[in-house]
Structure formats: structure tokens, C-alpha cells
Amino acid sequence: VKGNSRDRWLEDAPEPGAQALRRALDDGPSDEDSFARQRIWQRVQSPWAGESSRRTRGPLFAVAGALAVCAVIAGLAQRGPTPVATAPVVPAASLPPPASIALTTGPEEHARHRLARGAAAALGPRSALIPGDETTPPEVKVGRVGFDVPHQAPGRRYLVRAGAFNIVVIGTSFEIAVDDAGVGVSVSSGVVAVEEAGSGRALARLSPGMSWSSAAPAPARVRRPRVPRSEPRLDPAAAYARYQRLAAAGGPMAEVALYEMGVIEAEDQHDLPRALATWERHRARYPKGTLRPEADLSIVEALARLRRHDQALIEARAFLTRYPGSERRAEVARVAGDLLRTRGDCRGALGFYDLAVAAARADAGDVDDAAFHRAACLATLGDARASAAARDYLARFPLGRHAVDVQRLLAGGKVDAPAR
Amino acid sequence: MLRRPGSWPGASAPAVELTAAEELALVQRCLARDASAWRSLYDRHFARVARLIRALGVNEGEADEIGQEVFLIVYRHLRSFRGEARLATWIHKLATREAIRHAKRKRMKRALLELFGREQRPALPRDWAENEAARRQYLNQLLARLSPERRLALVLFEIEGRPVEEIAELCGCAVNTVWTRIHRARAQLEQIAKEGAA
Numbered sequence: 001v002k003g004n005s006r007d008r009w010l011e012d013a014p015e016p017g018a019q020a021l022r023r024a025l026d027d028g029p030s031d032e033d034s035f036a037r038q039r040i041w042q043r044v045q046s047p048w049a050g051e052s053s054r055r056t057r058g059p060l061f062a063v064a065g066a067l068a069v070c071a072v073i074a075g076l077a078q079r080g081p082t083p084v085a086t087a088p089v090v091p092a093a094s095l096p097p098p099a100s101i102a103l104t105t106g107p108e109e110h111a112r113h114r115l116a117r118g119a120a121a122a123l124g125p126r127s128a129l130i131p132g133d134e135t136t137p138p139e140v141k142v143g144r145v146g147f148d149v150p151h152q153a154p155g156r157r158y159l160v161r162a163g164a165f166n167i168v169v170i171g172t173s174f175e176i177a178v179d180d181a182g183v184g185v186s187v188s189s190g191v192v193a194v195e196e197a198g199s200g201r202a203l204a205r206l207s208p209g210m211s212w213s214s215a216a217p218a219p220a221r222v223r224r225p226r227v228p229r230s231e232p233r234l235d236p237a238a239a240y241a242r243y244q245r246l247a248a249a250g251g252p253m254a255e256v257a258l259y260e261m262g263v264i265e266a267e268d269q270h271d272l273p274r275a276l277a278t279w280e281r282h283r284a285r286y287p288k289g290t291l292r293p294e295a296d297l298s299i300v301e302a303l304a305r306l307r308r309h310d311q312a313l314i315e316a317r318a319f320l321t322r323y324p325g326s327e328r329r330a331e332v333a334r335v336a337g338d339l340l341r342t343r344g345d346c347r348g349a350l351g352f353y354d355l356a357v358a359a360a361r362a363d364a365g366d367v368d369d370a371a372f373h374r375a376a377c378l379a380t381l382g383d384a385r386a387s388a389a390a391r392d393y394l395a396r397f398p399l400g401r402h403a404v405d406v407q408r409l410l411a412g413g414k415v416d417a418p419a420r
Numbered sequence: 421m422l423r424r425p426g427s428w429p430g431a432s433a434p435a436v437e438l439t440a441a442e443e444l445a446l447v448q449r450c451l452a453r454d455a456s457a458w459r460s461l462y463d464r465h466f467a468r469v470a471r472l473i474r475a476l477g478v479n480e481g482e483a484d485e486i487g488q489e490v491f492l493i494v495y496r497h498l499r500s501f502r503g504e505a506r507l508a509t510w511i512h513k514l515a516t517r518e519a520i521r522h523a524k525r526k527r528m529k530r531a532l533l534e535l536f537g538r539e540q541r542p543a544l545p546r547d548w549a550e551n552e553a554a555r556r557q558y559l560n561q562l563l564a565r566l567s568p569e570r571r572l573a574l575v576l577f578e579i580e581g582r583p584v585e586e587i588a589e590l591c592g593c594a595v596n597t598v599w600t601r602i603h604r605a606r607a608q609l610e611q612i613a614k615e616g617a618a
Contacts, residue, residue: 009578009606017613020548024559025578027552029471037466040487044462047495048453120553148553151545173551404446404460 104128105143106327108294117158122146137161140183146175161197165214168193174206182214236268258282259291262298276302293323300332309339320355330359334370346377353377365401372402379409443507447498462491465508469515472590475575476523477564486522490515509589516572516590523568542612562612566605573601574609 010022103123105111111123116133123129127143139161149158149169160167162176162183169192177184185194187206194204194212204212243264246257259282266275279295279302286292296319303312316336320329337352356370371393378386390406397403438446449457466487473486494511501510542561545554563571572591576582577598584602588595 010610013610015614016548017544017615018610020544020555020558021562021609021613023548024555027555029474029579036470036484036487039484040466040470040491041459041462043484043488044491044495045455045458047458047492118553118557148551150551150553150557151543173547173553398456401460401463403456407456408442 103131108297108328117156118150119158120148122148137166140176140178142178144175144177146173148173163214164197165203166195166197166200168195184211184213186211236264240264240268255282255286255289255291258285259295259298262295266298266302272302272306276306293319293326293328296322297328297332300335304335304339309343312336313339316352330356330366330370333359334366334373337370337373341373341377346380350374350377350381368397368400368402371396372400372406375406375409438507440503440506444501444503447501447503447507450495451498458495461494461507465511468508468512471580472512472515472572472576473519475580476519476568476572477560478519478522482522486519490518493518512590513592520568520572523571544613562609565612566608570601570605570608573598574605577602 008022010018013019013022103111103113103121105123105125105127107125109123109125113121113123113129113131115121115131115138119138121129121131121138122145124144124146127145128141129145130139130141132138137159147160147169158169160169160176162178162185165183167174167176167185174185174187174192177186185192185204185206187210192206193202194206195202206212240261243257243261246253247261248254258278262275262278262282265271265278269275276299279299282289282295283292283299286295289295296315300312300315300319303309303315313336316332316339319326319332320336323329326332333352333356337349337356340346340352341349353370353374357367357374359367371389375386375389375393378389387410390409393400393406394403394410400406446457446461450461469490470483470487473483473490478486493514497514501507505513542558542565545551545558548555548558563575566574569591573587576587576590577584584595584598588598591598
């Protein structure tokens, strides 16, 4: 227990209820809901708007709420699941309802979202999910999506749509895959029923460990090899054992399995050195593999998290040289810049920040950070270009996350680059 | 690889810490309707305000409304911010007051339901060991039995890991009161958890 108690409350409690409570507390705060951040921002972004006429506040917020929806869509369509920057303002009439906004991931992205009715969804790479709401069920459009669904109130079914099928759950963890081969469902815990969406005809009833797949093709765009149905986030131990067998057996799945072993070692077993060794083994065994860029990127990340900054920098430089068209280029360049800056090498960091700012395809958050630190580094070095860099930042990100600090910079205040 | 915000060094660059004078200047700019200043204030404080609201068991449907209300209250009261406390503390106090007010209304409704015997004991989900969402739901059912003050103290202490001194400042009470609330909340939860599992 934090604070001045030395024992962790309920740690040795024998009752399952108390053990579950301890585990739930250890799960920590739930993930920040970036969509809520955007939604609420749209409602409060002009708090002075109601000052002139209080009567207009209600309708005004109704429109602003609708604008929030648009902000999320724009962010998703262009950058995947972590919209950060400001929202464009578009006519509310052109907005789709919130339940129909697609949550998507890029080629190398994973994302986790909270859904209505207490459920959580973990999207694998190249996946799309229509989240639904209290009354409309979520729908997996493509890719692999894992679900954690709490037990529903008596008489309430939790349903997920996938292609021409409904997956009906009561309270469980399961994964749905939609690709060229059709729809697949695998269950980690609880019981799931699969039925035809149109007729409601029951097709299968699945218990933990069971899988089902349709013969009918479903809409799909993913060409990546089919990954085993064990979702690491839901059942890491079982998934790891399966990946080990697949990696040892060779064949087309071995490359994916070896890479995913590293993911589980890093994210679930919290054993970064082991994950690093696995990914290094991966790229030694598959130097031209389809997941080679992902393995390289994971190695940069692992080295940075292990504070092996020199090696992380070498790997980051190699990544930037090897993959000039990568959509993660800005991210890697920004991280390399941060690594140098935290060592006090502002001059060296500048080159990387320049790369990040100039990247053609980039997450706005990375460019925002890189542009700010570029200006801050120039100021630290006493470079005459600092003011221009600061003005460039404000022109590009007038409501950016560092806008206030850049304004201080321009006003002559010293802006120290934040320590890591 | 599964990426979590902030897992890379600098992935979510922390905002530069403002001095008290700079916070006052930021507030003045907000009052002058400077949109970028207001955005900066919102970005700096949203995450903790949102967690505070969730800590008090506000459901997702209502959380947006309360979040909105909190930031509008913050704006309406900005003129009274004198810089005597840190801006974060001042905002979180306002948020706490608003969230507790809401939680008390909600608790009254729940008490009425209990009176008519329509609410079930929190049942331990069978798949609690592997299903995080099920565990969260179970935890929320247990926490719903606590008074807002006890719940806030327990969540901030046990889940958020905040020091009791900070919790005391947020709640506007003595440190010993916070300890009492935490201990009583623990005893109450332990009892319910044992009964639910029986």
C-alpha cells in the first residue's frame, strides 16, 4: 500500500472476492479516454460564448457536442486512434452519429478503447471497429479485435456484429477476426454464441478455448498472414505457449509468432531484456521478413526504455536510413532527438527534430513535440533562428500542446526543454 | 508492438511546469478570452479531472456532462483565482466538490433502490482472474456501496497512489480524517467482498 502503511491491503487474503478486489485495484486507473478529452473540449472550448447571452447556451453546446464527433472522425481518418490536435470546425449537419464513427489502426498500430456498457476493445494492426453505443452494437469491419465484456444486467445481451454474423455474449473475453477468409471468433473466457445477423439462426456456442470460423467471405483488406487467435492482451500465457510452438515449427506463421513472443515478453511479462533478445533473434532469422520494420522499431523502443540510449540512438539512425518512407519516421526521429536533448546535446537533437518536422506522413503529436523542442533547442543554443522556429510553431499549431510555452519563448522568457 | 501512450521517452511530452506568476498570467489570458491559453489550461488539467470524476463512480454517459460542468465552473470562477494555491489544486478542489455533489445525488437514488430491495449484492464474476473489464465492473459495484467521501479517499489512495496529504487538501479535510476514511472504506469493502463471494 502506498502512503505510510507497509503491507499491501488484501494481498494475502484467502477469499476470492478479496483477491479479485486487490487485482482490480492493481489494474490501476482505466486508460485515458482520448475521445472524451476531445468531446469535452468541444463543449468547453469557448466558455465565454455564453457570457453575452446565457439563453443560447443550451443549443450552443448541442452544436458543439456534434462538432466533437467530427473532431474524432477527422483524427481517426488521418492518424489512427490517438487524436491529439485541435478539431476542425465543420457544419454539424454533415456529421454522422457517434455510434458510426470507425475506430481504426494503422499497419503497425494497436489500440485499446472503452466502449459502451463497460466493454473494452483491443484493436490489432489494420483493424476497423464501429464502436456503437448503448443501443447500437459494435461492429468489427476488418482486422482483429479482442473484447473484454463485463457481465450484463439480467435480460440484456451484449452483441458484436462481424460481417453477416452476430456474436452474442453474456460476460467474457473473446476475439473476432474479419479478413478475406471470413469471420473468426475465439473465446478466452465465458460463453459466446454465434448467430446469423439476418435471421438470428444460432450457428455455434463457444466455450473457453473454442474457436469458430465462417466459410463465407467477409469484407476485408488485410493481406497479413492470419495470426493465431490467442490475443496476447487477453490471455498472455496461453498465447505465449502457442507462439512458442509456432515459432519452433517454422512455416509462414513462425515469423509472426516469434515477433509476438517479444511483444508478450515486453508488455505482459515486463521482461524487456528478454523481449529485446527475441526481436534481435527475429531479425537475424528473418532479415527480409514482413515484420522486420516492426522488429527494428520495437528494438529502438526497448533500448530507449532500458535507458541504453547510445544503442537506441544507433538503432534509430539505422531505422531512419533503412526506411525513408516509413510512416513512423517522425516518431523515431523525435525520440532520437529527445534522447540527445536529454543528454544535453541540443545541437545533435536539432537534426532529428528537423527530420521529424519535415516528415511527410506523421502523427500530429510527434510533429507538435518536435517543432516545439526544435524551437526550444535553438533558443538554448542562442541561435538567431529560434524566433522564426517559434513563430513557425504557432503558425502550424496555434492551439498546440506547447503553444503557451512557445508564446513565453517569443516574449523573451526562458523555456527549458522539459527533463525526462 | 502494443503501444501505450507515454511508453517511449517523451511520447507524451509533459507540459513545462509553470511558476505561480505564470499561472496567474495564464489565468489572465483565459479571462481575456485567449483561446490558446484556455486550451493550454484544459490540456494541463483534463486528465486528472477526468480521473477524479471516474474515481467517484460517475458513469460514462454522465462523465462528459460533469467534465463539461467542471471546466465551465472553472472558467466562471477564474476571476477569483488569486494564485494563493497552485492552479492544479484549485481546479481539482472545484472538480472534487462538483463530482461529490453529483455522487451524493446518485447515492440517494441508490439508497431508494436498496430500500425496495431491488439491488443485488455485488456478485464475484466467474472470470475475474482473466477478464479485466469484469474486475473493473466488480470493483465499481463494491465502490458504489461507499459514501462519496470514502470512495474518493480510497480510490485516490489505492488506485491513483496519491499521498494522503494531497487527498486531504483536495477534500478540504484533515490528514487524519483521510486515514479514517481509507480505513473505514477498506473495512466496508472487505466485508462486502467476503459476503459477495460466499
